[in-house]
Amino acid sequence: MINFIVLITLNTFSVLLSGMKRLDLIIPHERLNEVNELLHKHKVGGMSFYDIKGRGRAKREPVSVGRGVMRYVPEFGFRTKIEVLVPDNVAKAIIDDVLKMFSTGSASDGKIFVYDVAEAYDIGSKEKGEAAL
Secondary structure, eight states: OHHHHHHHHHHHHHHHHTOEEEEEEEEOGGGHHHHHHHHHHTTOOOOEEEEEEEOOSSOOOOEEETTTTEEEOOSSEEEEEEEEEEEHHHHHHHHHHHHHHHOOSOGGGOEEEEEEEOOOBOTTTOOBGGGGO
16 A cells, blocks of 8 residues: 555656656746847747736826816736746746846836646646647
């Protein structure tokens, strides 16, 4: 019984070593094309992005309402969220390049979140793992 448990643990560990990462990048919308070019440079096959609203530590600027007479500070800001799946060996290089290219020291520069992905499947070709990316 003990050998069986060790075998499962080793198989899980090997999947994590040769796995994939999901990178979620929350960036100002103006940076979308630059990030897209960076992902092309790293030969990332695809990405998803969408506009989001939220709040964080960034300072919010007043905006004009109507004919510009009134101004108010909005509670939520607009950003773009990019999601990409990449092999483990590419994830660190992408993160380093994004930090190097876009970091100005401001809280409004954005965020990067990294998640482990256990499996990925391409529905059309029925490939799995890195081949599905």
